[in-house]
Every structure is written in structure tokens, then in C-alpha cells.
Amino acid sequence: MDYQKILDTIESEMSYRDVRGKVAAYIPELAKVDPKKFGMHVYCGDQQHFCFGDSEENFSVQSIAKVFSLSMAMILMGEDLWDRVDVEPSGDPFNSLTQLEYEQGVPRNPFINAGALVISDILVDQLENPKEELLSFVRKITDDESIDFDKAVAASEKATGYRNIALVNYMKALGNIKCDVEPIVDFYFHLCSLSMSCKSLAKAFMLYANKGVILETGEQVLSATTVKRINALMQTCGFYDEAGEFSFEVGLPGKSGVGGGIVAIHPHPDRYSVAVWSPILNEKGNSELGMKALEKFTSLTGISVF
Numbered sequence: 577m578d579y580q581k582i583l584d585t586i587e588s589e590m591s592y593r594d595v596r597g598k599v600a601a602y603i604p605e606l607a608k609v610d611p612k613k614f615g616m617h618v619y620c621g622d623q624q625h626f627c628f629g630d631s632e633e634n635f636s637v638q639s640i641a642k643v644f645s646l647s648m649a650m651i652l653m654g655e656d657l658w659d660r661v662d663v664e665p666s667g668d669p670f671n672s673l674t675q676l677e678y679e680q681g682v683p684r685n686p687f688i689n690a691g692a693l694v695i696s697d698i699l700v701d702q703l704e705n706p707k708e709e710l711l712s713f714v715r716k717i718t719d720d721e722s723i724d725f726d727k728a729v730a731a732s733e734k735a736t737g738y739r740n741i742a743l744v745n746y747m748k749a750l751g752n753i754k755c756d757v758e759p760i761v762d763f764y765f766h767l768c769s770l771s772m773s774c775k776s777l778a779k780a781f782m783l784y785a786n787k788g789v790i791l792e793t794g795e796q797v798l799s800a801t802t803v804k805r806i807n808a809l810m811q812t813c814g815f816y817d818e819a820g821e822f823s824f825e826v827g828l829p830g831k832s833g834v835g836g837g838i839v840a841i842h843p844h845p846d847r848y849s850v851a852v853w854s855p856i857l858n859e860k861g862n863s864e865l866g867m868k869a870l871e872k873f874t875s876l877t878g879i880s881v882f
């Protein structure tokens with residue numbers, strides 16, 4: 577498979593000029609990002625890298641990081657986790673409050689904000705230094721000690737994070753939050769502020785394409801069952817109320833973030849991970865050009881899970 581040729585085709589045929597959406601503005605720091613940015617990176621099971629454009633520039637990964645916090649919570653809690661958060665697509669926007677009222681404060685899945693906030697509560701409750709341990713986990717699976725939070729993005733989201741603070745308060749009232757609200761949202765805003773590139777995301781997500789084993793070292797970090805569950809959740813819930821559309825167009829488990837990044841994986845044995853970044857979002861909060869680029873990628877490679 578000539579991945580570089582396929583990426584070159586995508587780069588030459590697609591542009592930010594083809595899309596109409598807008599860069600996320602509800603987090604003021606994200607509104608400053610250049611909408612013209614476009615990069616893509618593929619990492620394969622034989623450790624080959626292919627890329628184009630701004631693939632090595634760091635951006636705010638936002639909700640993509642919810643996959644890392646979920647992984648850590650599954651290591652800590654195993655199947656008991658599912659008493660606190662469900663595994664169903666929500667069909668609602670990522671920051672919605674409505675389902676919580678008639679579902680007694682149990683979020684539909686770990687990738688909507690409510691679910692990721694319950695996961696944050698678990699990590700804050702059970703870990704000595706949750707932010708440091710999150711960084712250690714991500715640095716280890718990426719083999720990159722330079723990965724860090726973007727403090728300006730975390731502060732910007734904290735200053736405007738009324739909905740997320742409301743979600744935690746509401747779930748606390750319904751008995752599904754143990755810790756104080758402040759440390760939970762502080763952890764969550766730092767989680768979302770993680771700054772990574774397409775290259776580092778593709779490296780990190782090879783773990784999920786490779787049955788929980790770090791490709792380069794052979795270390796088993798997550799069990800095969802855990803990875804099966806996380807990939808299933810990425811497939812069914814990774815794009816909120818556009819999860820069906822992403823499955824339909826791209827056909828891979830994946831996760832998006834309002835920073836304009838998308839990462840997707842093809843599991844063992846034809847393993848690859850692919851990350852794309854274009855900050856212009858569609859109305860569902862997913863990268864408009866990123867989705868189109870991934871649709872083209874799986875059409876041209878002919879490799880998707882379906």
C-alpha cells in the first residue's frame with residue numbers, strides 16, 4: 577500500500593477553502609488558531625510513518641484526550657466502571673444536559689462531556705496526582721516526554737466552563753459524583769488542554785490498533801478486552817451526534833476534539849493509526865475537512881473495519 581501517494585493525493589485535492597464551518601470560539605483561546613492549518617499523519621504496524629502539511633505542529637486535542645482518561649479509569653476499575661457510566665450513543669450534542677435528568681445522572685457514554693466528567697471524578701478520587709499520572713500515561717504510550725498541558729487553553733476553558741461546571745453539579749446532586757466540583761473540572765480542563773501533534777496522536781493511538789501493546793517495546797499497557805471495549809465506544813460514540821455519519825463515511829473507530837483533531841485506528845492485523853488536523857468545525861463540533869480527508873483515506877486505501 578502506497579500510503580504516501582494516498583496522502584499526497586489528499587493534500588493536493590483538499591483544502592480548508594472547501595469547507596464552510598468555523599473554528600471553535602466558545603473556548604476563547606481556541607478562537608485564535610489559524611483556520612488554514614491542515615496536516616495528516618499515518619503510523620503503520622511496520623513502524624513506518626507517512627505525513628503531509630502541519631502534521632508535527634501541536635494543537636489542543638480537547639475531547640480526543642477522553643480516550644486516555646477512560647483507559648486509565650478502566651485500568652483502575654475494570655468492569656465496575658459501567659455502574660457509573662453507560663455505553664450507549666447519546667444522539668445529543670457533546671455538552672448536553674438533558675438526558676441526565678431522566679437517566680438519574682448516569683451519562684450515556686464516557687465520551688460526552690458528562691461521561692468524561694464522571695471519569696475525571698474517578699481519577700481525582702483514586703489517584704494521588706491525577707494530572708501528573710495522566711501526563712505519564714500519555715508520554716509513555718507516545719514515547720515523548722515533551723507532551724504537556726497548554727495552560728492558557730486550560731485557563732481559558734475554566735474561565736468560560738459554565739456548562740461543564742453545571743454538569744458536575746447536576747450529577748453530584750443525583751449522587752454520581754464523589755469529589756468536590758473544583759478539582760474535577762480542574763483535571764478535566766487540563767485533560768482537554770493536552771497539546772499534541774498529528775504525529776504524536778498517531779503514535780499514541782497505535783496502542784488501540786495493537787491490542788493494548790506498545791508497538792515499539794512490546795509492553796502490554798491495556799488488556800485486549802479493554803481495548804476491544806474502547807474501540808467499540810470510539811466506533812459508536814466517538815463523534816457524539818455524528819457517530820453514525822463518521823462510521824458511514826469513514827468506517828473506523830475514532831475520536832474527535834473541538835481543537836479540530838481527529839484520530840482513527842484500524843485494528844490488528846492490518847494495523848494503522850491515522851490523525852488529521854484542520855481546526856474548522858462543522859455544526860456538530862467535528863473537523864469538517866478532517867472528516868472529508870479520512871473518508872477519502874479509507875476509500876483510497878480500501879482498508880476500513882467494514
Ligand SMILES: NC(=O)CC[C@H](N)C(=O)O
Nearest residue numbers: 638639670689768833834
Ligand atoms: N468535543 C470537545 O472536544 C469538547 C471538549 C471541551 N473541552 C468541552 O468540554 O467543551
